[in-house]
């Protein structure tokens with residue numbers, strides 16, 4: 001659709017773009033990212049011939065861009081820019097209607113049914129029905145942005161160029177506009193090139209990203225190839241963390257504030273454990289990085305409340321998470337900040353241990369064995385037969401990346417299996433050695449302010465400590481049962 005070859009642009013005395021080459025196919029949604037002043041807007045403006053190149057060539061539909069008349073170009077390429085005044089009518093409808101001008105020829109510019117249809121469609125898509133008779137001058141920044149977008153879209157161009165189209169929009173309208181653009185580009189074999197400051201939105205919506213730095217195209221690739229820590233840090237001069245999106249196979253960037261207020265030390269303190277008949281509750285001053293299989297706070301997160309709640313052997317809830325949230329709230333514990341689990345074991349049988357060397361560690365365990373299971377031998381059954389569960393908490397004063405937290409889970413689980421083996425705990429149905437109970441829970445929390453330990457597998461110093469301590473605390477908790 002568009003081919004750019006060796007493009008350079010001078011503005012005044014200065015070379016703003018240098019030797020840029022890329023191409024855009026039909027149906028592609030391209031994002032341009034880069035720091036302030038890197039030339040993103042200049043590039044978009046040059047694609048409309050707003051700026052004249054000092055070198056290189058731009059072709060559109062296989063013909064040089066400058067071989068089209070202004071009128072032809074206007075109907076093929078539409079630019080929504082922050083840096084130019086859009087033609088404004090009095091009302092929203094009039095302003096959008098002006099976008100159809102690109103399709104009018106000759107002196108008798110009759111308004112057609114197609115014009116009306118395009119305008120009404122854009123008004124509906126952008127949810128502007130209630131604004132059509134409002135004066136554009138009275139609209140908010142975001143509302144005006146949607147009107148300007150509607151005016152651009154009714155031009156029905158082959159190529160749509162958008163310069164920061166979402167910067168004034170709230171998150172709902174950002175999503176709606178980008179969802180709309182995606183449908184528009186995919187269903188009608190057109191192309192879109194959009195300048196983004198929001199790298200995450202660019203990565204979510206674009207097929208490819210162009211990265212500009214100092215007027216040069218430093219990288220052209222799929223979002224997952226662009227969202228690499230070294231590249232983003234080099235271009236934006238600030239360190240990102242790249243994480244997977246929670247539900248889509250896409251990458252996202254996270255930023256960490258440099259403020260020292262967020263870097264305070266947290267130590268592990270046994271005095272902040274409260275043990276009552278109802279629950280074991282541990283509260284840390286600062287949130288810990290956690291990996292857990294609890295009822296609330298499961299997965300990877302940050303939490304400062306840890307709850308092992310006593311329930312009767314007959315506890316039965318169809319919605320244990322909601323029921324647990326109510327329990328936490330009733331006890332003044334914010335459910336969103338709590339890793340919680342349940343046990344039918346008497347809370348007084350809890351085992352607690354604090355270790356200082358080599359790494360400070362706090363361990364808390366309760367162990368019921370009524371439903372000890374050997375899942376390798378026993379056929380699967382849905383119903384739990386006897387209550388009983390091993391709940392294990394391990395808190396470490398160290399900085400563990402997520403992969404080390406996962407390794408710590410493996411290390412600790414292997415130690416639990418060995419403990420049950422050495423204790424001769426058996427699955428009552430198969431009479432073979434159990435690996436755990438059917439409902440065991442685990443949380444590992446790290447203060448993230450101690451020494452940085454990249455790995456926590458069984459071959460590491462921290463892994464060896466985790467395994468030994470987990471083995472001992474489980475054995476102690478099993479021994480504590482009345």
Ligand SMILES: Nc1ncnc2c1ncn2[C@@H]1O[C@H](COP(=O)(O)OP(=O)(O)OP(=O)(O)O)[C@@H](O)[C@H]1O
Nearest residue numbers: 011012014016034035036037038039040041042043
């Ligand atoms: N008419 C002009 N004459 C001289 N220099 C210009 C002109 N227009 C823009 N520039 C300069 O060109 C460089 C690139 O500007 P441009 O607006 O393309 O950057 P950008 O990447 O879109 O920036 P931002 O993220 O801040 O919007 C900047 O240094 C800018 O000052």
